[in-house]
Amino acid sequence: MSDEHANLSPAARLTKWLVSGPPFVFLLLFFVAPSIIMVVASFRYPGEFGGLAPVAAADPATLQGLTLETYRFFFSDFIYTEIFIKSFFVALATTVICLVMAYPLALLIARSPKKSRDLMVLLVILPFASNFLIRVYAWMILLGPQAALSQLVNGVLGAVGAGPVHLLFSPFAVLIAMVYVHLPFMVLPLYTNLEKHDPSLLDAAQDLGANAWRRFWHVTFPLSLPGIFSGSTLVFIPVLGMFAIPDILGGTGDMLIGNLIKEQFLGTRDWPFGSTLSIMLTLAVLLCVWLAARVGSTRGRYA
Template identity: 60%
Template sequence: MQTKHWQQRLLTLPPMSYLLIFFAVPTVIMLFASFRYAGEYGGLAPWYSYEEGKLAFDLTLENWQRLFETDIYLRLFAKSIGYAVLTTLLCILLGYPLALMIARSPRKHRDLLLLLVILPFWSNFLVRIYAWMIIFSPSGALTHMINSLLDIFGLAPISLMYSPTAVIVCLVYVHLPFMVLPLYANLEKHDPALLDAAQDLGATRWRRFWKITWPISLPGVYAGSILVFIPVLGMFAIPDLLGGTDGIMIANVIKQQFVESRDWPFGSVLSMVLTVAAVLAVLLGAKFGQQAGQTR
């Protein structure tokens, strides 16, 4: 008993210390930084001074007050959460039928189909976003086609590039596999006899889906939603490259604070809010997932 206990601890030591050093400690540093003053040339100002034998702490709530001075940051948060929710919903809408199709296809085809789902991971994330920049570019075939169609109906041409639409399309594209994989893992385990039984007891195709397949798949839906929602909430590369001024998200502002404005403390404030939002989302998703799991 005792030795088993020690072995378990030994095995969890590397991941635990990794998380402690690279996640917990930086988070605490960030939290602390959000109460400090910015340094003159970026970075942070000293947090205490020693003058005339007296120790003084140079800490402030200014950074946090600044968050609420205008509604621009809160609106940006709301917008980012909106983007993340929309992306998650679109991923469910597109990913669910795909996962269901793979789970119900003959066993010998499933591995190949799954491979196709994760195939995009074989090329670099940034390369794939650049590909979308080409697709959306004003001289691209897609824009040409849409605009000539619009022209027929006498409508003004549009630009696909640098718009919230471009950001959402790309966010969905990048995160779709994270929805499909947990959904597939869940759907693949469903007992086909349950659908036979439901049909036998009088359920039409539509009701078999909504009364049997969908409720049993909810833990998969929540798992996929967490995997999509959290990274989308903190995404800056896609809005940076495709979003223009309309399409920016909160993470772009955070990056701006650290890199361009050199205001680390305020950047820390925004980061903390984002972290709390993400943690809340995980807890919420885990709670629903657990509930759905319990009623199985």
């Protein structure tokens, strides 16, 4: 659009700045600037009373206070890398479970008559409209020690002679709530993709003698890969940074990256290290997006 830009009249140019200026300035101030500050903060020393060491201090020694200390610290103790790896696997597991649960639902909606599709999609979005914390809290009730599910599981375990287990405050509770909260993010892009498939392709496959499984595996599934990739990104990324679900439903050992970051900012108040962890999380997210885009584009050629 750059050539069109060159021959804009003065009035049109003014319009352009009037329209794009306010959101541009706002986001420059409250999104770009804070992000830059965070990068800078990750190279600073922590302040005496938490936060950062003052930038404009009278003491010139602190003025030059840029350091790689927090990054060195991150790699000096394997526990931090371990938490990153654990978060990655939790995000991966959540994504896979969401995919397995979302696929049949999305497929059914896509193959339903046009009139009922809107309602079926709405029914997927509706629980998603309830507050995030309420959806997590629901699992606190469902997995509580007096709840039917716990009684059942422990009844079965008791019958075979195994000790009782706690469903609440466990990795299991974290995973199930992660799936519950993010499921609609997987259903919607999948449905959007599946809905566009031409049913005559399946007819052709059937005429050529493909059974239901082969029709799915060789026609529907490859065509739905773009939907799978966008859904997976929408689930994977938020789960990677999630702190509230492990915080509420997890035990002491279920700390993920998000909890670590929260702890640095609000608990120990080591902001430089918190910033470093945030930068690491950003890099992890970018890496995943890049990988997904690459895999998506190579697979897309065969589909």
